[in-house]
Amino acid sequence: MNLQMNMDLMEKLNILSAAAKYDVACTSSGVDRKGGGKGIGNAIAPGICHTFSADGRCVSLLKILFTNECIFNCAYCLNNRDSDVKRAAFTPDEICMITMEFYRRNYIEGLFLSSGIMVSPDYTMDLIYQTIWKLRTVHHFHGYIHVKSIPGADPVLVEKTGFLADRMSINLELPTSESLRRLAPCKSRSTILKPMRQIQNRITDNKQELTVYHKAPRFVPAGQSTQMIIGATPENDFQIMSVAEGLYQKFYLKRVFYSAFVNVNGNSLLPALPGGPPLLREHRLYQADWLLRYYHFQVSELLSEDRPDFNIFLDPKCDWALRHLEYFPVEINQASYQTLLRVPGIGYKSAERIVKARKRNSLTFEDLKKMGVVLKRALYFITCSGKMMYRTKLEEDYICQNLMRDKTQIPRDIREGGYRQLSFFDKELHADFQLTDSQILSP
Amino acid sequence: MYIFLCEDTLDGIFTGVYDAWASRYGHNNVALTTQVLDNYSLFDEYIPVQTDYEKSAKVARTLKKRMGEEVYGELCHAASAQEEDPPKKHSLNKADAIYKTIVLALSLPDSSKVLQYLGEPYVNRVFSLSRRTGNEAHHLLGFLRFQELENGILFAKISPKHHVLPFLGEHFSDRLPQENFMIYDETHHLAVLHPKGKGFFITDTQDLDSEMLQRFSSKEQEYQKLWCSFFENIAIEARKNPKLQNQNLPKRFQKNIVEFR
Numbered sequence: 001m002n003l004q005m006n007m008d009l010m011e012k013l014n015i016l017s018a019a020a021k022y023d024v025a026c027t028s029s030g031v032d033r034k035g036g037g038k039g040i041g042n043a044i045a046p047g048i049c050h051t052f053s054a055d056g057r058c059v060s061l062l063k064i065l066f067t068n069e070c071i072f073n074c075a076y077c078l079n080n081r082d083s084d085v086k087r088a089a090f091t092p093d094e095i096c097m098i099t100m101e102f103y104r105r106n107y108i109e110g111l112f113l114s115s116g117i118m119v120s121p122d123y124t125m126d127l128i129y130q131t132i133w134k135l136r137t138v139h140h141f142h143g144y145i146h147v148k149s150i151p152g153a154d155p156v157l158v159e160k161t162g163f164l165a166d167r168m169s170i171n172l173e174l175p176t177s178e179s180l181r182r183l184a185p186c187k188s189r190s191t192i193l194k195p196m197r198q199i200q201n202r203i204t205d206n207k208q209e210l211t212v213y214h215k216a217p218r219f220v221p222a223g224q225s226t227q228m229i230i231g232a233t234p235e236n237d238f239q240i241m242s243v244a245e246g247l248y249q250k251f252y253l254k255r256v257f258y259s260a261f262v263n264v265n266g267n268s269l270l271p272a273l274p275g276g277p278p279l280l281r282e283h284r285l286y287q288a289d290w291l292l293r294y295y296h297f298q299v300s301e302l303l304s305e306d307r308p309d310f311n312i313f314l315d316p317k318c319d320w321a322l323r324h325l326e327y328f329p330v331e332i333n334q335a336s337y338q339t340l341l342r343v344p345g346i347g348y349k350s351a352e353r354i355v356k357a358r359k360r361n362s363l364t365f366e367d368l369k370k371m372g373v374v375l376k377r378a379l380y381f382i383t384c385s386g387k388m389m390y391r392t393k394l395e396e397d398y399i400c401q402n403l404m405r406d407k408t409q410i411p412r413d414i415r416e417g418g419y420r421q422l423s424f425f426d427k428e429l430h431a432d433f434q435l436t437d438s439q440i441l442s443p
Numbered sequence: 444m445y446i447f448l449c450e451d452t453l454d455g456i457f458t459g460v461y462d463a464w465a466s467r468y469g470h471n472n473v474a475l476t477t478q479v480l481d482n483y484s485l486f487d488e489y490i491p492v493q494t495d496y497e498k499s500a501k502v503a504r505t506l507k508k509r510m511g512e513e514v515y516g517e518l519c520h521a522a523s524a525q526e527e528d529p530p531k532k533h534s535l536n537k538a539d540a541i542y543k544t545i546v547l548a549l550s551l552p553d554s555s556k557v558l559q560y561l562g563e564p565y566v567n568r569v570f571s572l573s574r575r576t577g578n579e580a581h582h583l584l585g586f587l588r589f590q591e592l593e594n595g596i597l598f599a600k601i602s603p604k605h606h607v608l609p610f611l612g613e614h615f616s617d618r619l620p621q622e623n624f625m626i627y628d629e630t631h632h633l634a635v636l637h638p639k640g641k642g643f644f645i646t647d648t649q650d651l652d653s654e655m656l657q658r659f660s661s662k663e664q665e666y667q668k669l670w671c672s673f674f675e676n677i678a679i680e681a682r683k684n685p686k687l688q689n690q691n692l693p694k695r696f697q698k699n700i701v702e703f704r
């Protein structure tokens with residue numbers, strides 16, 4: 001191990017931010033906290049993006065590792081004990097200083113602190129706890145803090161940290177325990193799920209405490225999240241989404257993040273992915289995740305053993321609607337909120353607006369447009385006062401062809417940024433869909 | 444038609460609302476505008492509104508009480524929006540849209556529900572104007588950058604389209620109560636000043652000491668460098684995507700952001 005003493009702060013920051021970048025969660029959302037006139041900092045529930053990095057992702061938190069040293073050997077990770085990389089470690093004071101100075105200048109919303117495992121899980125977790133404790137009590141920092149819990153750390157340390165952090169996460173890493181055994185032999189489902197359960201139970205108890213005594217200290221008020229790596233192991237979308245659904249329902253997670261696998265170290269256990277990271281697949285999983293969280297869908301409606309993967313060419317909601325034309329068209333001026341939620345092109349906010357606005361007068365297509373409904377998608381599935389927007393057929397092939405002509409089915413950034421990747425998918429799926437490239441990619 | 448000509452500020456518009464209401468010409472016979480008209484119609488009567496902070500405050504109080512903080516906030520956002528220049532055909536002037544929305548709200552059993560009436564063109568106008576200001580203000584909560592001056596004051600420069608300064612002043616006063624800071628809006632030539640431990644105020648920037656604003660603290664450079672190198676390190680090379688980056692962080696903001704300069 002080549003840990004260097006007396007490295008300057010700039011070099012440490014370089015190493016320990018580069019090492020943290022594969023953790024995708026960077027949101028600062030989920031908690032509202034006023035500044036209160038003393039100290040520094042507050043928190044805004046919808047979250048705030050401070051900048052966008054060269055890969056187009058929102059940067060909201062100072063996302064760093066405490067150290068990139070590690071005694072574990074996860075195959076997909078550049079910090080594993082067998083990697084030949086330069087190692088560094090911050091001190092708690094260094095992290096406090098950078099956080100405070102960045103925050104004052106409005107570079108960041110707060111801190112996202114994660115770490116490799118130095119000496120032992122407890123040793124590392126304790127250093128993380130000390131850092132956060134200093135920030136909160138010595139520097140009076142009231143901004144957002146997200147801490148990644150170290151698998152295998154003492155529950156007491158986890159609990160103490162949870163009273164100082166806004167959000168905690170423990171990464172599930174891989175969707176099945178079998179993959180975990182193969183690629184991350186030092187971790188196990190139980191060292192991951194146990195603390196997840198502990199945090200969940202503590203959050204639930206804390207809610208009770210807060211109803212009795214509203215000044216009780218708050219435990220992880222922004223909830224907990226986790227992350228799965230997509231495409232490093234052979235699980236299909238159905239398996240992945242079923243795991244996510246389980247985490248939402250049984251562990252009350254706030255968010256599940258999906259991270260398209262990037263092969264950083266050429267490990268032979270891992271796929272090479274010549275087409276680059278599976279960004280489009282990741283995108284479809286996020287879309288489906290939204291359908292679970294905001295649109296009352298269940299995984300079993302979207303996928304099945306026989307259809308285990310999402311349609312690459314259509315977003316999951318359009319895809320679902322095409323297979324359930326018997327529900328359509330729905331009448332905008334009458335359909336229930338739940339029904340509106342299932343119409344492609346109608347978001348949950350527009351659905352709310354529709355339900356409220358139609359009380360006063362019945363709505364037209366023009367009104368829908370103003371409320372943010374994407375008509376080019378919705379028009380096949382809706383009527384306004386009994387009329388469709390154009391004469392169209394309610395027929396799967398016909399609608400499917402038209403929907404696919406809409407290039408926004410594949411988000412612009414993937415269309416333009418990841419063209420190579422698309423053509424990689426095209427070859428594989430071409431036969432199934434009998435589509436030409438021009439149909440997929442033409443404007 | 445009686446047309447009330449108000450100043451294009453929140454207080455100007457609220458004073459206009461007060462005067463129009465008090466005039467008793469009947470809601471159907473009055474209109475408000477913030478536009479400087481170059482064509483006066485012979486059939487209308489024009490009434491210049493003298494901005495009056497007391498009247499404006501009365502209107503604000505009533506609105507908050509009757510419609511709640513949320514709707515009040517939306518109306519303020521709408522009033523602070525910069526309208527299209529030149530105005531689009533058929534687009535309602537914001538002052539008039541605000542007035543008519545208030546009239547509708549006060550006629551409802553529950554005034555706080557007024558923004559649900561999106562089928563009404565003036566409510567729709569208020570909604571979309573408010574969204575524009577709200578979006579820009581929200582962007583700037585994140586995109587604004589302070590620099591530390593030699594005298595310890597934190598200084599930020601912004602160039603917003605809409606009059607978002609009051610919203611930023613409020614946000615940063617809550618966030619940085621123990622700092623002396625200043626936010627300079629170069630579009631509207633106004634600045635928020637926040638003395639440590641006190642409330643903020645807005646002032647015009649005629650006698651801004653531009654020389655003082657060039658003298659940074661000795662540490663400032665160092666932190667800027669640290670931040671810029673963090674910013675470069677955090678991007679994933681395999682996902683590089685400048686188009687997405689520019690789409691999410693529009694170019695017009697970039698000139699005031701240290702990591703893009």
Ligand code: SF4
Nearest residue numbers: 070072074077080116
């Ligand atoms: S525990 Fe595994 S994933 Fe985490 S730093 Fe160590 S090797 Fe990497």
